[in-house]
Amino acid sequence: MKRWFIARMVEVDGEIMPKVATYPNVNHRTWSKDGFAFGLGQLATNNLTQFSGDTDIRLIPDAALDNALSTIPTATRQAMSAALTVAGFNVSAVKRTWSVRQLLKHLKAQLQTDDDVETGDVRDIEG
Numbered sequence: 001m002k003r004w005f006i007a008r009m010v011e012v013d014g015e016i017m018p019k020v021a022t023y024p025n026v027n028h029r030t031w032s033k034d035g036f037a038f039g040l041g042q043l044a045t046n047n048l049t050q051f052s053g054d055t056d057i058r059l060i061p062d063a064a065l066d067n068a069l070s071t072i073p074t075a076t077r078q079a080m081s082a083a084l085t086v087a088g089f090n091v092s093a094v095k096r097t098w099s100v101r102q103l104l105k106h107l108k109a110q111l112q113t114d115d116d117v118e119t120g121d122v123r124d125i126e127g
Contacts, residue, residue: 002044002122004104006087008056009039019056027123031111038087040107042117046125058083065101065118069094 007018009032018030018039025045032039051057061072061080069077077096084091089107098106105115 001046001048002042002124003048003062004040004042004060004100006038006040006058006060006084006089006107008037008087010056019054020051023050025125027125029120029122031108033111036088036111038089040104040111042122044122044124058087060100060104063100065104066099068096069098069100069103070096 005018005020005028007020007030009016010019010022011017012022016032018028018032018041020026020028020041020043023045025047026043027045028041028043030039030041048059051059058080061076063072072080081091081094084107089110091106094103094106101117104117108117109115
């Protein structure tokens with residue numbers, strides 16, 4: 001299954017990568033920038049529960065890209081907003097009427113010069 005995430009960027013064997021990459025059976029694509037502690041990305045795994053309790057990894061609530069943020073339960077949406085803020089993202093402009101796609105573009109634009117989150121994909125995990 002695939003999910004969007006934010007994760008702390010960590011160094012492993014001299015390479016900077018999102019912390020999700022340190023878990024087994026995870027494929028990912030990530031956007032980050034120098035000096036920013038967290039990255040935004042999309043992952044594929046057959047075990048989402050492996051991230052439970054890891055405060056360095058936050059999964060974006062599962063919803064279609066065209067769904068309005070208001071369709072995400074209030075407590076879940078508020079927890080997501082708090083996690084994004086703690087990670088250093090500016091979410092002050094985000095509105096409940098935005099789609100999940102708009103939120104992802106807003107987050108990516110804080111990391112890179114473009115806001116394209118739809119080009120490319122992440123390979124599914126078999127099994």
